[in-house]
Amino acid sequence: MANIAWEEPFCGEGNNCFRLGVDAEGNGYIAVAGEEERYITDSRDALRALIQDIKDGKADHLL
Numbered sequence: 001m002a003n004i005a006w007e008e009p010f011c012g013e014g015n016n017c018f019r020l021g022v023d024a025e026g027n028g029y030i031a032v033a034g035e036e037e038r039y040i041t042d043s044r045d046a047l048r049a050l051i052q053d054i055k056d057g058k059a060d061h062l063l
Contacts, residue, residue, distance in 0.1 A: 009033035010051070020047060 004021040006029075011017035017033035028044030030051070031037075 004029050004036070004039070006031075006036060010055070012054070018051075020051060 004023050006019045006021040009017045009019050011033070019031055019033050019036060021029040021031070021036070021039070022044055023029070026044055027041055028047040029039045029041050030047050031039035
C-alpha cells in the first residue's frame with residue numbers, strides 16, 4: 001500500500017464521511033472514513049475539484 005497522508009474526515013449529513021489523502025509523489029486519494037485501505041486515486045487536483053463541488057452542493061447526491 002502507498003504511504004498516504006490522510007486529511008481529517010469530511011462528513012456530510014448523516015453518516016457520509018470521506019477522507020482525502022496524498023502520497024510523496026503527489027497522487028491524490030479518496031476513501032470512506034474508516035476504510036482507508038480501500039481507496040480510489042486520481043490526480044490531487046481532480047479529487048480536490050470533486051470534493052469542492054460536493055461541499056458546494058453541486059453534487060450532494062454523491063454523498
